[in-house]
Amino acid sequence: MQLGLVKLQVALQRKDAAAARELEYMRVHREDAMGTWQLALLVRNDLDAAGDLVVERLRHPAWRTQALTDMHHYAEVRMTPGEAERQARWVQVLSQPRVQAAWRKVGRIERFNLGPPQT
Numbered sequence: 089m090q091l092g093l094v095k096l097q098v099a100l101q102r103k104d105a106a107a108a109r110e111l112e113y114m115r116v117h118r119e120d121a122m123g124t125w126q127l128a129l130l131v132r133n134d135l136d137a138a139g140d141l142v143v144e145r146l147r148h149p150a151w152r153t154q155a156l157t158d159m160h161h162y163a164e165v166r167m168t169p170g171e172a173e174r175q176a177r178w179v180q181v182l183s184q185p186r187v188q189a190a191w192r193k194v195g196r197i198e199r200f201n202l203g204p205p206q207t
Contacts, residue, residue, distance in 0.1 A: 089114060089121035093128055097170075100131065107132075122151055123158055130177045138181045143190040152194055159191060161199040 092114045099107035111132060118125035122145055129138040145155035159182060167175060181187060182197075191197060 089117060089124040092117075093124050093131065096128055097131055123154060126158065127174070130174045130181070133177060135177060135181055135184075138177070139184045139187050142181060142187050146190045146194050156191065156195045156197070159197045161197070163200075163202040 092110050096107055096110040096114065098104075099110055111128065114125055114128050122141075126138060126141055126145075129135075129141060142155060142159075145151040
């Protein structure tokens, strides 16, 4: 799945038809790595499907904990432009009312400052 994500990113940057093939492969195998499938939807800029997936992950007991973990805010880190764009898309997905309603039913989203210790 991680290799598929890299191939998808390359195909999208090249505007190559292989992107559709990589996305389909990842869709078929999504249960092997739901978080990677989530990233693929963000890379593809399919925010509606990404929101649907977050809601699905939150409703599924086996996928819920990792979904909530993925939604927490940890440390501020320097990002490449591509990572910053993907993060901005993730914030848009998390701000969707249906996504917020789903996570509020099963948990909460926290912010953890995991930077170096303050002395």
